[in-house]
Amino acid sequence: MPNAPAGTLYRGREGMWSWVAHRVTGVSIFFFLLVHVLDTALVRVSPEAYNAVIGTYQTPIMGLGEAGLVAAIVFHAFNGLRIALVDFWSKGPQYHRVMLWVVLGLLVVTMAGFLPRHLMNVFGGGH
Amino acid sequence: MAQTDATPLVASPRSPYVRRKTTRGNFELYSWVFMRASGVVLVALIFGHLFVNLMVGDGVHAIDFAFVAGKWASPFWQVWDLLMLWLAMIHGTNGVRTIINDYAQRDLTRGVLKSLLYLAFTLTVVLGTLVIFTFDPCPPEAPAELLASFCTA
Numbered sequence: 442m443p444n445a446p447a448g449t450l451y452r453g454r455e456g457m458w459s460w461v462a463h464r465v466t467g468v469s470i471f472f473f474l475l476v477h478v479l480d481t482a483l484v485r486v487s488p489e490a491y492n493a494v495i496g497t498y499q500t501p502i503m504g505l506g507e508a509g510l511v512a513a514i515v516f517h518a519f520n521g522l523r524i525a526l527v528d529f530w531s532k533g534p535q536y537h538r539v540m541l542w543v544v545l546g547l548l549v550v551t552m553a554g555f556l557p558r559h560l561m562n563v564f565g566g567g568h
Numbered sequence: 569m570a571q572t573d574a575t576p577l578v579a580s581p582r583s584p585y586v587r588r589k590t591t592r593g594n595f596e597l598y599s600w601v602f603m604r605a606s607g608v609v610l611v612a613l614i615f616g617h618l619f620v621n622l623m624v625g626d627g628v629h630a631i632d633f634a635f636v637a638g639k640w641a642s643p644f645w646q647v648w649d650l651l652m653l654w655l656a657m658i659h660g661t662n663g664v665r666t667i668i669n670d671y672a673q674r675d676l677t678r679g680v681l682k683s684l685l686y687l688a689f690t691l692t693v694v695l696g697t698l699v700i701f702t703f704d705p706c707p708p709e710a711p712a713e714l715l716a717s718f719c720t721a
């Protein structure tokens with residue numbers, strides 16, 4: 442695989458940046474999933490062990506991290522559907538740019554539904 | 569074809585085009601299709617998972633042992649989570665495999681990274697599957713206040 446010579450940086454606009462974002466979110470979700478299966482496996486150790494570890498997650502900082510994680514998953518999910526449409530729908534390639542804006546719009550709408558609820562759970566009262 | 573005379577076999581000049589048989593299988597094609605098919609299913613599984621765990625009731629605040637026990641006492645959530653675990657792990661591992669192939673240029677680096685990836689895949693899927701199927705929602709030696717209400721009822 443040849444290395445790109447200097448000065449020819451490819452700037453593929455929406456198509457390239459959505460691909461970069463899809464890649465970054467995909468890998469991030471993957472590593473989160475490895476940890477998530479491990480922490481959930483603690484239910485097999487004892488209720489105390491599970492509650493202790495989950496308890497350390499229930500902090501404002503982790504709550505913000507979860508919000509970011511959910512945003513990453515929602516983007517990856519909607520953009521994944523967009524990729525499938527680009528590949529299988531005859532007009533997909535023609536509308537790939539429009540569909541990216543639809544993806545971002547759906548991301549905003551979904552987060553607008555999720556964030557108030559989640560942030561209330563994280564910052565408002567409780568234990 | 570049986571050898572009946574000594575005439576050497578020469579291909580007919582007008583023999584119709586025959587697609588060359590692929591000799592290496594179509595693994596990458598199936599993997600490409602799988603990424604799209606599993607993605608569609610994962611949208612439903614993951615959005616449902618996030619909604620029930622983060623939006624219903626007190627959201628993250630309510631997650632503890634009793635919450636997990638309440639879900640996995642039901643075969644519905646066991647199957648849901650099992651399917652989600654397998655699909656997400658195969659999808660994610662296959663995606664990371666693609667990325668390793670893209671960036672790791674030396675054979676040795678690529679081999680080492682992919683070995684680690686497959687090791688992580690195997691450990692995570694085996695562990696997760698065992699946990700879902702061997703889970704006891706009401707472990708007898710645990711204090712009752714940590715358990716779901718149906719354990720003491």
Ligand code: HEM
Pocket residue numbers: 460463464466467468470471474514517518519520521522524525600603604606607608610611614656657659660661662663664666667
């Ligand atoms: C929520 C539903 C999901 C959808 C609709 C989806 C969709 C897709 C699609 C269509 C691709 C193929 C991109 C291509 O071939 O160019 C892909 C790649 C990928 N996905 Fe997902 N995915 C989802 C969930 C996940 C999850 C849960 C993970 C992590 C465990 C993940 C990790 C990845 C990775 C690492 C790639 C490779 C990215 C690349 O090659 O650039 N995805 N996804």
